[in-house]
Amino acid sequence: MLNIKKRQIIKAATQVFAEKGYHDTKIDEIAREADVAKGSVYLYFQSKEDLFIEMMKDGVKRYKDVKISVLEQDLPLYQKLKKMLIEEIEFLWDNQQVARFLLTSDIVTQDTLYNWLLKVRNTFIEKLTSEFDKAIETGDVIAGDSSLYTRIFRGVEHQVIGYYIIIDGKKPNEEMIDKALAALTKGIFKENN
Amino acid sequence: MLNIKKRQIIKAATQVFAEKGYHDTKIDEIAREADVAKGSVYLYFQSKEDLFIEMMKDGVKRYKDVKISVLEQDLPLYQKLKKMLIEEIEFLWDNQQVARFLLTSDIVTQDTLYNWLLKVRNTFIEKLTSEFDKAIETGDVIAGDSSLYTRIFRGVEHQVIGYYIIIDGKKPNEEMIDKALAALTKGIFKENN
Amino acid sequence: MLNIKKRQIIKAATQVFAEKGYHDTKIDEIAREADVAKGSVYLYFQSKEDLFIEMMKDGVKRYKDVKISVLEQDLPLYQKLKKMLIEEIEFLWDNQQVARFLLTSDIVTQDTLYNWLLKVRNTFIEKLTSEFDKAIETGDVIAGDSSLYTRIFRGVEHQVIGYYIIIDGKKPNEEMIDKALAALTKGIFKENN
Amino acid sequence: MLNIKKRQIIKAATQVFAEKGYHDTKIDEIAREADVAKGSVYLYFQSKEDLFIEMMKDGVKRYKDVKISVLEQDLPLYQKLKKMLIEEIEFLWDNQQVARFLLTSDIVTQDTLYNWLLKVRNTFIEKLTSEFDKAIETGDVIAGDSSLYTRIFRGVEHQVIGYYIIIDGKKPNEEMIDKALAALTKGIFKENN
């Protein structure tokens, strides 16, 4: 398990980085927030950048774990995805400070981190895509491009759940999820286009 | 009309900001790229922040203009959206440096800018939502929550078009658009969930 | 020629480094002494270390130039050395701040600098040794190990001239030089040892 | 007698200070080398500076003791000096790390230390000078300025012995000493200058 003080600092860093962004965050401020001396930050992290990376990895890992653990349950895909969205809402709502980072993590440019994030992202995408593949085989999902489905689903996640929380500041309820999934079930446009 | 030198500086700023991000961009570098003296930047912009804001507004306006001009054409919604995606791809492909900013502009935390961006975003969302409303009335779109449809469509835009370009570095072709819209037409899941 | 302000800073650095040593010298102090802003130091030097190196090279070069220019004159070795010591005294007396550095320059541990200093030192030693070789041939100097003579002469230079100035704070006069050279002529010990 | 742990720390300090210089030596490193906890260093020394002073005094005292004990033996000066050089070589060779400090100790700028070193230096110089005085009286040494002889002899010590060891990294042999003393006996220059 992580050292208590290290956790304390990561928690503080998460808050301050999320609020101000990397460059406008001063180590001084993180230390104050974590209730330790400035120098102590450097007992646990080599540099500001190192702290940022660890904090991102920590947040992203916890976020992905929530989602993947649901994906691995034994349920029809539709149910899995619904459950995943519900738990994701809880997580993002409880971690609104990091939510911003999690949703834009694709964009981060720090090299070491970027590759790690990409790997995590791709792992998740592959898992989700293979779920769609299986569901197409079992007939739960309409035959089509599974990787496209994955992208569409991620779009819904981000726009319907994520941004709704962090930009509009509201917590989506189960009804919204049902409606979103229903739209993906029945379609949006009528056939005669 | 914008002063020639001012345009020159904004163009340079767009490139450099996009490549390096706000804080890693030095005024020195923008000036060099724009082929003016460092001091001259301050003849046209009050500060680095001011320059960033103007450059973002400029980029976002051009981006939204492309999309809105299509939305205002006299076509069935499905055709409008397809055309919009096609033109959006061209724009993002030609402006890959800024694409990153445009896609995450919702997230920007700079105060003055944030409100401006929010207004632009909301204007676009309202326009799109009212398009869905009209289409529901005319029967082109399945009855449902138009504002949800808007969110779903934006999710597709971002994940299927935007990130495909800036993360995977590939230019989506018309076929991909057709498939994405088809998925939104026929739906993804079978009914018996 | 060197930029005026750069000279100003090197001059200030020479004083402060000589007085306080490398690590106890603050850039702030050099800037104040040079009557420029702290940041300006970095317009002319990449770092404190870089400034130190340039300042050392500058001082050592001026010191060695004084000595070598005499060595290259057309005089009997004894006269050359006497003249060299006289001019060296003037130089060290006028540059007491750097004298300390010049005399201990063999000891400096900064890598880049060390090699440069070693090269300069060796060049001087070779020149002096070859002077002794020539003088042995012409019969001005007693046959013997020219390289040993060089070391002995340098010992005299340092102990009789250098440290006399920087530790005892007194300026050696011509008489002292004459006596020192006389001792090296007649010898110190009687033969029957 | 010195406490065992205190000796341990001084020994470690000697090594590390000699290798890295005062400011690049971290208390952490000395503690590790001495195999004690960082805090323990402060049980025996008031501060880093205090430790440095004690360590220098310790090294210089051992160095001077070697030399003075020879000077106090009952031998002709020439033999004493030869023996002194031989033992000095052994000492410096065995203590190469500190040799650098010992040879430049005249130059140290730390106030408390400086005066102590000066006193030690002057005591040695006086002793050596009075040896030359006695030797002049007994006729072993050519009549002349005994204090100048002392300086010349110290020059030879430093340049022929000290720097040969610490810069060239070679151990002088007895032959070299004989040759150096011979040069001081027969002289270097022929009389007709």
Next chain:
DNA sequence: GATGAATGAGAGTTCATTCAT
């Protein structure tokens, strides 16, 4: 006595901004 985690003053360096030319 012994430890080593915690502290915080202080230094080198950067870079947006100014202003004399």
Next chain:
DNA sequence: TATGAATGAACTCTCATTCAT
């Protein structure tokens, strides 16, 4: 207008010293 040398506030990181255990 246009320039770019000069400025100095502000930041990250280090490390001697302290002190609760």
